[in-house]
Amino acid sequence: MATDIKKLFEALTQHQAYLYRASSKTVNExxxxxxxxxxxxxxxxxxxxxxxxxxxxxxxxxxxxTTSNLREIRDLIAQWFASVNLALPEAFAVSA
Structure with a gap:
């Protein structure tokens, strides 16, 4: 009985380590x-x-x-936000 509990504990510990590695890799990506x-x-x-x-x-x-330079800045930030807002959820969905 104690051996079975020890084996189960080791398996759960190993599984937790694999989950941690996988989640760390996903976060890094x-x-x-x-x-x-x-x-x-x-x-x-x-x-x-x-x-x-x-x-x-x-x-x-x-x-x-009010000027073309300022509108270009606004558009750049909007494009960046749209890009990040699309790419990150897609990448997360693939990893999940």
Missing amino acids: LLALFNDDTSKMLSKLRDLLDELNESEKVALAGGKY
């Missing part, structure tokens, strides 16, 4: 996907922000997208 999309967006965003003049910076701080 999701983070890599997120980080890749985000770093690409931030690189483009940095370039766009460098092109802004002072009045555009003030408008951006106020949430006003």
Whole structure:
């Protein structure tokens, strides 16, 4: 009886270790996907922000997208959000 309990305990412990490894791998894959999309967006965003003049910076701080440069920034962020919002749930669904 004690041997059976010990075997069951060892099997459950091993199963838990496999689950932990699998979940860690999935989380790392999701983070890599997120980080890749985000770093690409931030690189483009940095370039766009460098092109802004002072009045555009003030408008951006106020949430006003009144010029083509500001609308391009808004669109870039929206595209990034849509990309992440689509890619992460899809990747998670595949891993589940």
